[in-house]
Amino acid sequence: MGVAYLIQLIYSQRHKIKNCCILLLIFFLGSGFLIYLLISVIFAVIQGTGRVSDTDQQNLASYTEFQSFNYKTIAGDTWYTFAHPYTFPTLGVLTQGVILDSSAVVGLRHVAWDIADRVSRQTEVRAFADGTVIAVKDNMLINTTRRWRFCDESENGICWYVVTKPADVQYGCGNEIDIQNADSLQTQYCHLAELPNFQTGDSVTVGEVIGYQGSTGWATGKHLHFALWRGGQPIDPSYAFQQTSLENWGDEN
Ligand SMILES: [Zn+2]
Numbered sequence: 001m002g003v004a005y006l007i008q009l010i011y012s013q014r015h016k017i018k019n020c021c022i023l024l025l026i027f028f029l030g031s032g033f034l035i036y037l038l039i040s041v042i043f044a045v046i047q048g049t050g051r052v053s054d055t056d057q058q059n060l061a062s063y064t065e066f067q068s069f070n071y072k073t074i075a076g077d078t079w080y081t082f083a084h085p086y087t088f089p090t091l092g093v094l095t096q097g098v099i100l101d102s103s104a105v106v107g108l109r110h111v112a113w114d115i116a117d118r119v120s121r122q123t124e125v126r127a128f129a130d131g132t133v134i135a136v137k138d139n140m141l142i143n144t145t146r147r148w149r150f151c152d153e154s155e156n157g158i159c160w161y162v163v164t165k166p167a168d169v170q171y172g173c174g175n176e177i178d179i180q181n182a183d184s185l186q187t188q189y190c191h192l193a194e195l196p197n198f199q200t201g202d203s204v205t206v207g208e209v210i211g212y213q214g215s216t217g218w219a220t221g222k223h224l225h226f227a228l229w230r231g232g233q234p235i236d237p238s239y240a241f242q243q244t245s246l247e248n249w250g251d252e253n
Helices: 003-012 014-047 144-153 243-249
Strands: 069-071 080-082 093-096 113-116 124-126 131-139 174-181 185-192 209-212 224-230 233-235
Touching (some): 174 209
Antiparallel strands (some): 113 224, 131 174, 174 185
Protein backbone atom coordinates (compact mmCIF):
# COMPACT_ATOMS: atom_id res chain seq x y z
CA MET A 1 0.00 0.00 0.00
CA GLY A 2 1.62 3.18 -1.18
CA VAL A 3 1.46 6.59 0.40
CA ALA A 4 -0.30 7.96 -2.68
CA TYR A 5 -3.05 5.33 -2.32
CA LEU A 6 -3.50 6.22 1.38
CA ILE A 7 -3.81 9.93 0.60
CA GLN A 8 -6.29 9.16 -2.16
CA LEU A 9 -8.31 6.99 0.23
CA ILE A 10 -8.38 9.69 2.90
CA TYR A 11 -9.36 12.29 0.30
CA SER A 12 -12.20 10.17 -1.06
CA GLN A 13 -13.51 9.58 2.47
CA ARG A 14 -12.98 13.16 3.64
CA HIS A 15 -16.66 13.82 4.35
CA LYS A 16 -17.02 10.73 6.52
CA ILE A 17 -13.79 11.62 8.34
CA LYS A 18 -15.03 15.17 8.92
CA ASN A 19 -18.33 13.92 10.35
CA CYS A 20 -16.50 11.42 12.46
CA CYS A 21 -14.22 14.14 13.85
CA ILE A 22 -17.22 16.34 14.68
CA LEU A 23 -18.92 13.46 16.49
CA LEU A 24 -15.73 12.69 18.41
CA LEU A 25 -15.39 16.37 19.35
CA ILE A 26 -18.98 16.49 20.61
CA PHE A 27 -18.44 13.25 22.52
CA PHE A 28 -15.29 14.48 24.27
CA LEU A 29 -16.72 17.91 25.05
CA GLY A 30 -19.86 16.26 26.43
CA SER A 31 -17.90 13.77 28.54
CA GLY A 32 -15.62 16.53 29.78
CA PHE A 33 -18.60 18.58 30.86
CA LEU A 34 -20.17 15.64 32.67
CA ILE A 35 -16.89 14.88 34.45
CA TYR A 36 -16.61 18.57 35.39
CA LEU A 37 -20.15 18.46 36.82
CA LEU A 38 -19.37 15.32 38.77
CA ILE A 39 -16.16 16.75 40.22
CA SER A 40 -17.95 19.99 41.13
CA VAL A 41 -20.64 18.08 42.98
CA ILE A 42 -18.05 15.99 44.83
CA PHE A 43 -16.14 19.12 45.84
CA ALA A 44 -19.32 20.87 46.94
CA VAL A 45 -20.21 17.90 49.14
CA ILE A 46 -16.71 17.64 50.61
CA GLN A 47 -16.28 21.34 51.26
CA GLY A 48 -19.76 22.24 52.27
CA THR A 49 -21.21 25.59 51.50
CA GLY A 50 -20.84 27.35 54.82
CA ARG A 51 -24.11 25.97 56.09
CA VAL A 52 -25.21 22.41 56.30
CA SER A 53 -28.50 21.60 54.69
CA ASP A 54 -31.23 20.01 56.76
CA THR A 55 -31.01 16.81 54.80
CA ASP A 56 -27.32 16.26 55.43
CA GLN A 57 -26.61 13.22 57.54
CA GLN A 58 -23.04 13.93 58.43
CA ASN A 59 -20.86 11.89 60.68
CA LEU A 60 -19.09 14.41 62.83
CA ALA A 61 -16.28 11.98 63.47
CA SER A 62 -15.03 12.91 60.02
CA TYR A 63 -14.87 16.59 61.05
CA THR A 64 -15.90 18.04 57.74
CA GLU A 65 -14.22 21.30 56.92
CA PHE A 66 -16.30 24.19 55.69
CA GLN A 67 -14.84 27.07 53.77
CA SER A 68 -16.62 30.29 54.64
CA PHE A 69 -19.66 31.89 56.20
CA ASN A 70 -21.17 35.34 56.53
CA TYR A 71 -22.13 36.68 59.93
CA LYS A 72 -22.90 39.74 61.97
CA THR A 73 -22.72 40.26 65.69
CA ILE A 74 -25.93 39.97 67.65
CA ALA A 75 -25.85 43.68 68.43
CA GLY A 76 -24.60 44.92 65.06
CA ASP A 77 -25.83 45.34 61.52
CA THR A 78 -22.56 44.99 59.62
CA TRP A 79 -22.03 41.75 57.77
CA TYR A 80 -18.60 40.14 57.81
CA THR A 81 -17.18 37.13 56.03
CA PHE A 82 -15.00 34.49 57.59
CA ALA A 83 -13.32 32.89 54.58
CA HIS A 84 -11.09 30.25 56.13
CA PRO A 85 -11.50 26.52 56.69
CA TYR A 86 -13.51 25.81 59.83
CA THR A 87 -15.08 22.82 61.42
CA PHE A 88 -17.68 21.82 63.94
CA PRO A 89 -16.10 22.03 67.42
CA THR A 90 -17.50 18.85 68.94
CA LEU A 91 -19.92 15.94 68.71
CA GLY A 92 -23.35 16.14 70.25
CA VAL A 93 -26.79 17.64 70.14
CA LEU A 94 -27.68 21.26 70.62
CA THR A 95 -29.14 21.52 74.11
CA GLN A 96 -29.30 25.32 74.28
CA GLY A 97 -28.79 27.84 71.49
CA VAL A 98 -28.75 31.61 71.56
CA ILE A 99 -31.39 33.00 73.90
CA LEU A 100 -31.76 36.73 74.43
CA ASP A 101 -34.51 36.75 77.04
CA SER A 102 -35.16 35.24 80.44
CA SER A 103 -36.10 31.82 79.05
CA ALA A 104 -32.43 30.81 79.18
CA VAL A 105 -31.87 27.95 81.61
CA VAL A 106 -29.02 29.76 83.35
CA GLY A 107 -28.83 33.52 83.58
CA LEU A 108 -30.76 36.02 81.54
CA ARG A 109 -29.21 35.37 78.23
CA HIS A 110 -27.17 32.78 76.43
CA VAL A 111 -25.04 33.93 73.52
CA ALA A 112 -23.45 30.62 72.60
CA TRP A 113 -24.29 27.08 71.66
CA ASP A 114 -24.35 24.31 74.24
CA ILE A 115 -23.56 21.00 72.60
CA ALA A 116 -23.81 17.85 74.66
CA ASP A 117 -22.63 14.39 73.76
CA ARG A 118 -23.55 11.26 75.72
CA VAL A 119 -22.05 11.18 79.18
CA SER A 120 -20.45 7.75 78.87
CA ARG A 121 -17.97 8.87 76.28
CA GLN A 122 -14.91 11.09 76.34
CA THR A 123 -15.86 13.65 73.70
CA GLU A 124 -13.19 15.69 71.97
CA VAL A 125 -13.43 19.44 71.61
CA ARG A 126 -11.67 20.70 68.50
CA ALA A 127 -10.43 24.07 67.32
CA PHE A 128 -13.08 25.72 65.15
CA ALA A 129 -10.38 27.19 62.86
CA ASP A 130 -6.67 27.94 62.74
CA GLY A 131 -5.67 30.42 65.39
CA THR A 132 -3.64 31.45 68.40
CA VAL A 133 -4.49 30.70 72.01
CA ILE A 134 -5.28 33.96 73.81
CA ALA A 135 -6.40 32.55 77.17
CA VAL A 136 -6.50 29.34 79.16
CA LYS A 137 -8.53 29.82 82.32
CA ASP A 138 -9.88 27.96 85.29
CA ASN A 139 -13.12 29.75 86.18
CA MET A 140 -14.35 27.72 89.10
CA LEU A 141 -15.89 30.69 90.87
CA ILE A 142 -19.48 31.33 89.95
CA ASN A 143 -20.13 35.04 90.29
CA THR A 144 -23.80 35.42 89.62
CA THR A 145 -23.91 38.84 91.23
CA ARG A 146 -21.72 40.34 88.58
CA ARG A 147 -23.63 38.64 85.80
CA TRP A 148 -26.90 40.07 87.02
CA ARG A 149 -25.45 43.51 87.52
CA PHE A 150 -24.62 43.61 83.83
CA CYS A 151 -28.27 43.18 83.12
CA ASP A 152 -29.32 45.95 85.53
CA GLU A 153 -27.03 48.33 83.69
CA SER A 154 -28.68 47.74 80.35
CA GLU A 155 -31.70 49.68 79.18
CA ASN A 156 -34.07 46.90 78.26
CA GLY A 157 -32.89 43.81 80.07
CA ILE A 158 -30.72 42.69 77.20
CA CYS A 159 -27.26 42.80 78.62
CA TRP A 160 -24.81 41.88 75.98
CA TYR A 161 -23.92 45.31 74.77
CA VAL A 162 -22.54 46.40 78.10
CA VAL A 163 -20.07 43.53 78.00
CA THR A 164 -16.83 45.09 76.84
CA LYS A 165 -14.74 41.96 76.52
CA PRO A 166 -15.38 38.22 76.47
CA ALA A 167 -13.60 37.91 79.84
CA ASP A 168 -16.50 39.73 81.47
CA VAL A 169 -18.78 36.76 81.01
CA GLN A 170 -16.35 34.04 81.98
CA TYR A 171 -17.76 33.43 85.42
CA GLY A 172 -19.01 29.89 85.45
CA CYS A 173 -17.20 29.00 82.26
CA GLY A 174 -15.13 26.38 84.09
CA ASN A 175 -12.04 25.13 82.31
CA GLU A 176 -11.83 27.39 79.33
CA ILE A 177 -9.72 28.11 76.27
CA ASP A 178 -10.09 31.15 74.03
CA ILE A 179 -8.65 31.28 70.54
CA GLN A 180 -7.98 34.24 68.28
CA ASN A 181 -8.87 33.22 64.74
CA ALA A 182 -8.35 35.13 61.52
CA ASP A 183 -10.32 38.25 60.59
CA SER A 184 -10.91 39.43 64.19
CA LEU A 185 -12.97 36.35 65.03
CA GLN A 186 -12.54 34.78 68.47
CA THR A 187 -13.77 31.41 69.66
CA GLN A 188 -14.45 30.45 73.27
CA TYR A 189 -14.80 26.93 74.66
CA CYS A 190 -16.15 26.41 78.20
CA HIS A 191 -16.77 23.66 80.78
CA LEU A 192 -13.88 21.50 79.53
CA ALA A 193 -13.16 18.40 81.57
CA GLU A 194 -9.53 19.40 82.21
CA LEU A 195 -7.62 22.63 81.97
CA PRO A 196 -6.38 22.61 78.33
CA ASN A 197 -2.71 21.81 77.98
CA PHE A 198 -1.98 24.98 76.02
CA GLN A 199 -0.27 28.28 76.74
CA THR A 200 -1.17 31.75 75.58
CA GLY A 201 0.48 32.27 72.20
CA ASP A 202 0.32 28.62 71.13
CA SER A 203 -0.88 27.99 67.59
CA VAL A 204 -3.75 25.63 66.92
CA THR A 205 -4.93 24.26 63.62
CA VAL A 206 -8.48 23.70 62.49
CA GLY A 207 -9.85 20.46 63.94
CA GLU A 208 -7.02 20.06 66.46
CA VAL A 209 -8.14 18.52 69.76
CA ILE A 210 -7.96 21.25 72.40
CA GLY A 211 -9.86 19.55 75.20
CA TYR A 212 -12.79 17.33 76.15
CA GLN A 213 -16.41 18.06 77.02
CA GLY A 214 -16.91 18.39 80.75
CA SER A 215 -19.19 20.06 83.28
CA THR A 216 -16.74 22.29 85.13
CA GLY A 217 -17.95 25.71 86.20
CA TRP A 218 -21.57 26.65 85.87
CA ALA A 219 -22.97 23.63 84.08
CA THR A 220 -25.89 21.29 84.58
CA GLY A 221 -24.11 18.41 82.84
CA LYS A 222 -21.35 17.48 80.45
CA HIS A 223 -21.35 19.71 77.40
CA LEU A 224 -19.39 22.26 75.42
CA HIS A 225 -20.36 25.92 75.60
CA PHE A 226 -19.13 27.26 72.28
CA ALA A 227 -19.16 30.99 71.61
CA LEU A 228 -18.05 33.16 68.69
CA TRP A 229 -16.98 36.74 69.35
CA ARG A 230 -15.91 39.75 67.36
CA GLY A 231 -14.64 42.87 69.12
CA GLY A 232 -16.23 41.80 72.40
CA GLN A 233 -19.60 41.25 70.74
CA PRO A 234 -21.19 37.81 70.57
CA ILE A 235 -22.17 36.14 67.28
CA ASP A 236 -24.89 33.57 66.85
CA PRO A 237 -23.11 30.32 65.85
CA SER A 238 -26.08 29.60 63.58
CA TYR A 239 -24.33 31.68 60.94
CA ALA A 240 -21.66 29.00 60.75
CA PHE A 241 -23.80 25.94 61.46
CA GLN A 242 -27.48 25.49 60.94
CA GLN A 243 -29.20 24.47 64.17
CA THR A 244 -31.54 21.97 62.65
CA SER A 245 -28.77 19.94 61.09
CA LEU A 246 -26.99 19.58 64.40
CA GLU A 247 -29.42 16.95 65.55
CA ASN A 248 -28.56 14.86 62.54
CA TRP A 249 -24.93 15.13 63.47
CA GLY A 250 -25.29 14.10 67.06
CA ASP A 251 -24.62 10.65 68.41
CA GLU A 252 -26.93 9.94 71.28
CA ASN A 253 -26.78 6.15 71.09
ZN1 LIG B 1 -23.75 27.54 77.48
